[in-house]
Amino acid sequence: MFRDDFVWGVASSAYQIEGRDANDGAGAMIWDKFIAEGGTKDGYGAEVACDHMHRYKEDFALMRLMGIKAYRFSISWARLIPEGTGKVNEKAVALYRDMILEMKKNGIEPYLTMYHWEFPQVLQDRGGWLNEEVIQWFGEYAKVVAENFSDICENFITLNEPECFVGIGHMSGWHAPGLHLPYKDVFQIAHNALRAHGQAVINLRKYACRPIKVGYAPTCGMAYPYSNKPEDVEAARKVLFGFYQPMDNWTWNVAWFSDPVFLGHYPKEGLEKFAEYLPEITEEDMELIHQPLDFMGQNIYNGYYIRAGKDGEPEFVDRAPGFPKTGSDWPVTPEAFYYGIRFLTERYPLPLYITENGMSCHDNISADGRVHDPNRITFLDSYIGAMQRASDEGADVRGYFLWTFLDNFEWSDGYKQRFGIIYVDFATQQRIVKDSAFWYQKVIETNGGILSMNQANKEILFLDPVCTHNIWGGTKLREEFGYPVEGDDIGECWGISAHPNGDGTIRNGAFSGMKLSAVWKEHPEVFGNYDCDRFPLLTKIIDARDDLSIQVHPDDDYAKVHENGSFGKTECWYVLDCKEDTKMVMGHHAKTKEELVKAIENDDYDHLLNKFD
Numbered sequence: 032m033f034r035d036d037f038v039w040g041v042a043s044s045a046y047q048i049e050g051r052d053a054n055d056g057a058g059a060m061i062w063d064k065f066i067a068e069g070g071t072k073d074g075y076g077a078e079v080a081c082d083h084m085h086r087y088k089e090d091f092a093l094m095r096l097m098g099i100k101a102y103r104f105s106i107s108w109a110r111l112i113p114e115g116t117g118k119v120n121e122k123a124v125a126l127y128r129d130m131i132l133e134m135k136k137n138g139i140e141p142y143l144t145m146y147h148w149e150f151p152q153v154l155q156d157r158g159g160w161l162n163e164e165v166i167q168w169f170g171e172y173a174k175v176v177a178e179n180f181s182d183i184c185e186n187f188i189t190l191n192e193p194e195c196f197v198g199i200g201h202m203s204g205w206h207a208p209g210l211h212l213p214y215k216d217v218f219q220i221a222h223n224a225l226r227a228h229g230q231a232v233i234n235l236r237k238y239a240c241r242p243i244k245v246g247y248a249p250t251c252g253m254a255y256p257y258s259n260k261p262e263d264v265e266a267a268r269k270v271l272f273g274f275y276q277p278m279d280n281w282t283w284n285v286a287w288f289s290d291p292v293f294l295g296h297y298p299k300e301g302l303e304k305f306a307e308y309l310p311e312i313t314e315e316d317m318e319l320i321h322q323p324l325d326f327m328g329q330n331i332y333n334g335y336y337i338r339a340g341k342d343g344e345p346e347f348v349d350r351a352p353g354f355p356k357t358g359s360d361w362p363v364t365p366e367a368f369y370y371g372i373r374f375l376t377e378r379y380p381l382p383l384y385i386t387e388n389g390m391s392c393h394d395n396i397s398a399d400g401r402v403h404d405p406n407r408i409t410f411l412d413s414y415i416g417a418m419q420r421a422s423d424e425g426a427d428v429r430g431y432f433l434w435t436f437l438d439n440f441e442w443s444d445g446y447k448q449r450f451g452i453i454y455v456d457f458a459t460q461q462r463i464v465k466d467s468a469f470w471y472q473k474v475i476e477t478n479g480g481i482l483s484m485n486q487a488n489k490e491i492l493f494l495d496p497v498c499t500h501n502i503w504g505g506t507k508l509r510e511e512f513g514y515p516v517e518g519d520d521i522g523e524c525w526g527i528s529a530h531p532n533g534d535g536t537i538r539n540g541a542f543s544g545m546k547l548s549a550v551w552k553e554h555p556e557v558f559g560n561y562d563c564d565r566f567p568l569l570t571k572i573i574d575a576r577d578d579l580s581i582q583v584h585p586d587d588d589y590a591k592v593h594e595n596g597s598f599g600k601t602e603c604w605y606v607l608d609c610k611e612d613t614k615m616v617m618g619h620h621a622k623t624k625e626e627l628v629k630a631i632e633n634d635d636y637d638h639l640l641n642k643f644d
């Protein structure tokens with residue numbers, strides 16, 4: 032099961048949702064130019080996107096309603112420092128501070144990502160990530176971030192998916208800044224980005240006004256084995272941390288981007304393979320890159336299917352025709368999530384947060400006005416289940432940020448991909464809660480208890496109740512209900528109860544013979560990890576030979592004080608059977624205490640009591 036303090040969140044990035052405002056003071060950044068030059072699907076840009084910069088209050092209120100506990104968002108470097116260095120845009124400081132405070136007001140813990148691909152254009156014109164000055168530029172940006180937000184935000188992430196912005200931005204040119212640079216330059220960019228990360232960690236901590244937590248959020252295709260034979264598992268691990276990508280996709284590599292950060296060195300195999308393209312790498316560089324971190328983030332979406340070939344070397348296995356895919360055509364591979372988490376936590380010595388995971392679907396508004404997205408629920412159920420499996424087996428996973436809350440601008444794909452659990456009608460900016468958001472709400476509420484994997488083989492528990500003898504008791508509990516109890520004074524049957532006075536015994540299944548209170552305590556998952564200090568239900572059947580009187584407490588506080596910390600008893604009583612002429616008495620007619628005392632002294636119960644048939 033997940034830890035009690037497991038962080039259930041959603042993730043987003045600034046440019047994909049915020050939108051712009053002519054007076055916001057933001058500087059231009061590389062995506063503005065890339066879009067203007069026609070780099071995205073159908074020419075769409077993110078001038079409005081989800082208009083989140085004007086609607087964040089409603090968006091965070093909706094997040095709260097969905098029970099979301101944490102939010103990974105990014106701030107835009109060029110919005111905060113329009114020229115990339117130097118003058119700070121106070122409007123941006125005010126906007127982001129208000130956003131963070133609003134999150135917190137809604138009980139949502141902020142996780143701030145510094146760089147989610149929005150490089151300031153002014154600095155791009157000076158060489159961008161290729162210019163070694165970027166280490167100072169990014170360091171200065173980190174200082175500004177720490178000075179302006181560390182009093183209200185505790186968690187920071189430096190870079191989002193360096194594999195992606197280095198490779199797709201500078202090699203295949205499919206993302207901004209849309210470049211096709213030679214390998215040598217791309218290796219330099221990767222090295223600069225890692226050094227900039229290190230400098231940012233130093234400055235975030237140095238200029239923060241209190242101790243903060245810092246992490247890093249790389250990505251990559253994971254790898255999962257064809258079978259659970261040790262040789263296949265080993266082959267998958269080898270692919271995950273090895274160098275099997277063709278050269279024109281070399282940045283898609285876990286070890287190159289994570290070993291230096293988490294272990295303090297580049298992988299030996301890579302140093303040999305890439306030797307001819309590498310920049311000078313010094314000991315000081317490695318020290319700078321290898322800063323102590325509080326957590327490891329990882330964005331995971333899918334993975335390669337791998338087995339050990341005849342020579343023991345990994346082999347990529349073709350998936351069967353019709354293999355399930357997401358709207359973006361990515362394979363649905365929950366096994367890769369399980370193995371990815373296992374492999375990563377085995378290799379790197381830090382707690383893991385899944386900083387992104389989710390799927391795009393072809394969502395649509397149905398005739399009932401709602402958005403039903405069962406595919407996404409199936410996807411998330413299997414992925415989160417896989418995460419639970421890894422965690423149950425010992426992987427230190429501390430949090431999960433679903434990508435994403437609102438449908439948004441999916442970079443080069445424009446608005447073609449809907450990744451959100453909240454549908455956004457981009458023409459009207461209306462938000463519609465998708466079924467998956469309601470489902471995720473339940474996952475959070477039960478700490479994973481409603482996942483299918485926790486429902487499997489769940490039997491209905493039947494109980495042998497506790498029956499009690501009372502001077503007013505009768506015989507119906509034996510004669511009519513069939514409980515095997517001797518005597519003519521059987522007053523109560525504690526039917527469904529874990530109360531110390533009548534703790535039922537499980538009659539069937541895996542827990543047979545255990546007291547209900549013990550199953551409740553030792554197996555919270557059976558009850559969906561319901562958050563309550565005791566079993567919350569008590570069902571009794573009572574049989575009285577003559578009169579029966581019931582007292583109820585007005586509320587929890589009264590009950591706690593007057594009955595040993597008992598619950599207030601929200602009670603519901605049904606009369607199942609009674610003699611023909613039975614009267615029910617509820618309350619009395621006395622209007623004052625004096626009237627009540629007098630009626631009692633005079634034995635005048637006929638007038639005092641409120642009776643009915």
Ligand code: NOJ
Binds near residue numbers: 450
């Ligand atoms: C990775 C990126 O960090 C995010 O910006 C993107 O939208 C999602 N994955 C989905 O492609």
